[in-house]
Amino acid sequence: MLKIKTHFIMNHSEQLNLINEAINKTKEQLKPTSINFIFWGLLISMMSLIHYSFPEFIQKTAYSSILFWTIIPIIGMIINIIYNIKVGVRLGFETHIGRALKLVWGVFNIAWLLIVVLSIFKKQNPVEEILFLLGVILLITALLIRFSPIIVGGIAVIACSVLITLSTGVNVLLINAVATFVGLFIPGLSLYLSKKHV
Amino acid sequence: MFEPLDKLLTNPIRLMVMSVLIKVSDCDFNYLKKITNSTQGNLSVQLKKLAESEYISIAKSFENNYPKTKLKITKKGVLAFENHFKNLKKYQNLDL
Numbered sequence: 057m058l059k060i061k062t063h064f065i066m067n068h069s070e071q072l073n074l075i076n077e078a079i080n081k082t083k084e085q086l087k088p089t090s091i092n093f094i095f096w097g098l099l100i101s102m103m104s105l106i107h108y109s110f111p112e113f114i115q116k117t118a119y120s121s122i123l124f125w126t127i128i129p130i131i132g133m134i135i136n137i138i139y140n141i142k143v144g145v146r147l148g149f150e151t152h153i154g155r156a157l158k159l160v161w162g163v164f165n166i167a168w169l170l171i172v173v174l175s176i177f178k179k180q181n182p183v184e185e186i187l188f189l190l191g192v193i194l195l196i197t198a199l200l201i202r203f204s205p206i207i208v209g210g211i212a213v214i215a216c217s218v219l220i221t222l223s224t225g226v227n228v229l230l231i232n233a234v235a236t237f238v239g240l241f242i243p244g245l246s247l248y249l250s251k252k253h254v
Numbered sequence: 255m256f257e258p259l260d261k262l263l264t265n266p267i268r269l270m271v272m273s274v275l276i277k278v279s280d281c282d283f284n285y286l287k288k289i290t291n292s293t294q295g296n297l298s299v300q301l302k303k304l305a306e307s308e309y310i311s312i313a314k315s316f317e318n319n320y321p322k323t324k325l326k327i328t329k330k331g332v333l334a335f336e337n338h339f340k341n342l343k344k345y346q347n348l349d350l
Contacts, residue, residue, distance in 0.1 A: 066264065066266060066269075068342050068345040068346045069346055071264070071269060071342050072339075072342050072343070072346060074266060074269055074270055074273065075269065075273040075339065075342075078269075078270045078273035078274050078277075078289065079273055079274075079276070079277050081274075081289055082274045082277045082278060082281075082289070145317075147285070148281065148282045148284055148285030148288075149274070149278040149280065149281040149282065149285050150278055150279050150280055150281075151277060151278050151279065152277070152278070152279050154279075155279045
C-alpha cells in the first residue's frame with residue numbers, strides 16, 4: 057500500500073513520485089487475458105482433433121457438424137464473458153488498453169458469428185476466413201500489449217490461413233488445431249508465465 | 255514561464271485519484287479507497303471537490319442490490335492534470 061502524506065503540503069518531487077507510484081499500481085492485469093488465450097487455444101484445438109478423429113460421429117447428420125461448431129464455441133463465449141466480468145468487478149478498474157482489447161475481441165466475436173452464418177448459406181468451410189481474422193486480431197492484441205510471442209502466434213495463424221487457401225489436399229481440421237494451439241495456447245501460456253503488466 | 259500550480263491537485267489524495275483516473279477508462283470507489291489508503295468520508299469529500307470543479311464525473315448505480323460508484327476523468331480533468339504535471343516538471347528542474 058502506498059504511504060501518502062495527507063496533512064502536509066508536498067514538494068514538487070514528492071508530487072511527481074506520487075503520480076508515478078499511482079500510475080504504476082494501476083496496470084492492466086494480463087493474467088486474465090492469458091487465461092482467455094489458453095482456454096480458447098485448448099478448446100478449439102481439442103474440438104478440431106475430436107472432429108478429425110471421429111468424423112462419422114460429428115458429421116452424422118447434415119447439421120450435426122454445424123451444431124458442434126456453433127453451440128460449443130457459444131457456450132465458451134458465455135463462460136468467457138462471465139469470467140471477464142467477474143475479473144473486472146474484482147479489479148475495480150478498467151484501463152484504456154483493457155477497454156481497447158475488450159472492443160477488439162468483441163468485434164472478433166461478432167465477425168466470427170457472421171462468417172459462420174454466411175458460410176452455412178454459402179456451404180463453404182469458414183476455417184480459412186476465421187483463421188485470417190484471428191491472426192489479424194492477434195497482431196493487434198500483440199501490438200497493444202507489446203508482447204512478441206503473440207506476434208509470432210498471429211503470423212503463424214495467418215500463415216495457416218494462407219496454407220489452406222493455396223494448398224489442396226491439406227486437412228483443414230488439423231491445420232485449425234495447429235493454428236489455434238500455436239496462435240492462442242502457446243502465447244497464452246507464455247503470457248501467463250511472464251507476469252507482464254502494461 | 256512558470257505558472258502557479260493547480261491548488262486542487264496539490265492535495266495528495268486528490269492528486270492520487272487523478273493519477274489513477276488518467277490511466278483508466280473507469281474506476282470504482284472501492285479501488286480508489288484501497289489505493290489511496292484513505293477513509294470513506296475523506297475520500298468522498300475529496301472526490302466531491304474534484305467533481306465540483308468538473309475534473310471527474312461520478313456515476314452511482316446498483317449492482318446486485320449494492321450501491322456502486324464509478325468514476326471517470328473528464329476532458330477538463332485531463333487538461334488540468336497534464337498542465338499540473340508539466341508545471342511540476344518545470345519546478346522540479348528549478349529545484350535541482
